[in-house]
Amino acid sequence: MDPRVVVNPRQAQELLTAVTYVGQRGRGRRLMALFACMSYAALRPAEAVGLRLQDCHLPKSGWGRLTIDVSRPEVNTQWTDSDHAHEERGLKHRGRQDVRPVPIPPELVKILREHIAEYGTAKDGCIFSSERGGVVASTAYTEVWQAARLLAFAPAQVASPLAKRPYDLQHAAVSLWLNAGVPAPDVAERAGHSVDVLLRVYAKCIDGQQEIANKRIGDALAA
Template sequence: MSSSYDVRFWEVRRNQSSKTASYEVRWKVGGRQKSKTLRTKALAESFLSDLRQAAKRGEAFDTETGLPVSMSKTKNTITWLTLVLAYIDMKWPHSAAKTRDSLTDALATVTPALVDENAPGRPDELVLREALRQYVLPPASRQLARPAGIAAAVTWLERHSLPVAELAKVRNVRLGLDALTTRLDGGAAAATTIARKRSVFYNVLQYAVDLEELTSNPIDKVKAWKPPKVREVVDRRVVVNPAQARELLAAVTYAGRLDRGRHLRAFFACLYFAGLRPAEALGLRIQDCHLPKSGWGHLVLSKSKPQANKRWTDSGEAHDDRGLKHRAQDEGRPVPIPPELVTILREHVDEFGVHDDGRLFRTSRGGVISIGTYCEAWQKARALALMPEQVLSPLAARPYDLRHAAVSLWLNAGVAAPEVAERAGHGVDVLLRVYAKCIDGGVEIANRRIEDALSST
């Protein structure tokens, strides 16, 4: 095997000879031109970076393979960290802020576990997590100046991240799965958190299959590890009846400083009487509302304003401007609203007007109301409206429980499931699964039918 220290590199370029997108890395070793084509630009740039770093370290390059000694041992492999960055770059532009938050949270949990177990000098877990969440995973943060401790942690990860090929081994995949079950403080993670992070882990491994770095998803081979059961149904103890809902809406007017409580009354009423999600109510505009002087009105929802950390939004604002959940972009959702809500919304507009863009609910400066603000007012309203034992119970513990109460009311009133699903923005199968325990009368009807059958001659 001959080797050379005479190495030259070119920038990554798009492969013009292929109909599908791919990128070419080109370099010369001892005058002999070498190239490697990869499916994504991120993978290509990472491979080129590995070559350049080897050259800076003074490594000799094999003239046959074109690879430095350190990479010849793992020819044609990429690391887990490289794969993760490519996956994020692929998903990021089309993901909502909360999805980006969830992606980086999951991958900052699993990535430190997928390293050489014999690697010396492992950084502190909190430092590794900060390095990934704040500097490595978000694309816009990768060019930020890194404190010395963070830079050292990133270098350690880059050097010791497992080759993706090693994840074909079940024992290595289990390292990632086991990491998902534990919080940073050593406590057990919640079942919903484990399920969410496992889904991200699975999808990144599937991406490796798509890139032909793995022949199949290795998680499917893990038989002895099972994710904990996640409760999908709504706890009927959170559901208020109409009288309790009205008491709470009245109590809200006394909660909060100045007129904040009165302003929020209509916001909470939209959750109960129209079954809106909080983010949908925050995006509600006067042009979306038909509010006649008498009778039923209707809303045509088209916008949602979910809250997330500014780091994850494209705008740099705390609230994303998004379309509706489970709907195509710009697809609206019509929601008929009863006369009681029509009256409340008309009173709200008369007293508070609307923002320049038509929004009904906003801060005193025209901003979007934060989760902390309306949750604080809600807790004060619960203390005013409910009995002491009810305050300590799950009853309407969160504003979102008003939506649960609305959907439960519609189902128990006998409204057909497809109509309820349309109004709530659910699929029918999800609706019936989630609200199965909130439908009254099923046991009594079944018992009566069985009794009638037993008594028949």
């Protein structure tokens, strides 16, 4: 993974704010909580799209929890057993019946509670839906994301790989947890990775590791 795509917490917040200003009839505002799930809970886009009310524990105060067991990736209809562009699947790298509990901070709990109060849920219980009640298409949230980058970033940042895709919010969340000193097995469990993949993919994004390694090598040379 290219470490240049990873935003810091301030940049992530600026992007979420910018999303709410995108589009007519509150188009971006309707999607802000979806992006927040990627940023605060490290959900993949297809997992956020498939999030249902029954999957959420959202207390009035303190930390909440998401129980992730469904992913709704967008696929070509000719490769599915139905005519729908989104196919319901199990979690990536896991069995169909596996679930992944993800603790979520009070900030995301508040965002989700406000989203549900304003927009309700779709007929199938999904928290996020289009204005017509359908599944949120990847083209829709990608267009909003690109417009938000133009609002939140300076021209040089817009031209860079920084948060180029919504998926990069998951990378930012995982990097933040690792930099905060959360043990790798716990981070892997929350993000739905194996520890091996986590450390192999995110090793270059752990802030300060190069300085620590240099000090250890210097100490060894001086011994």
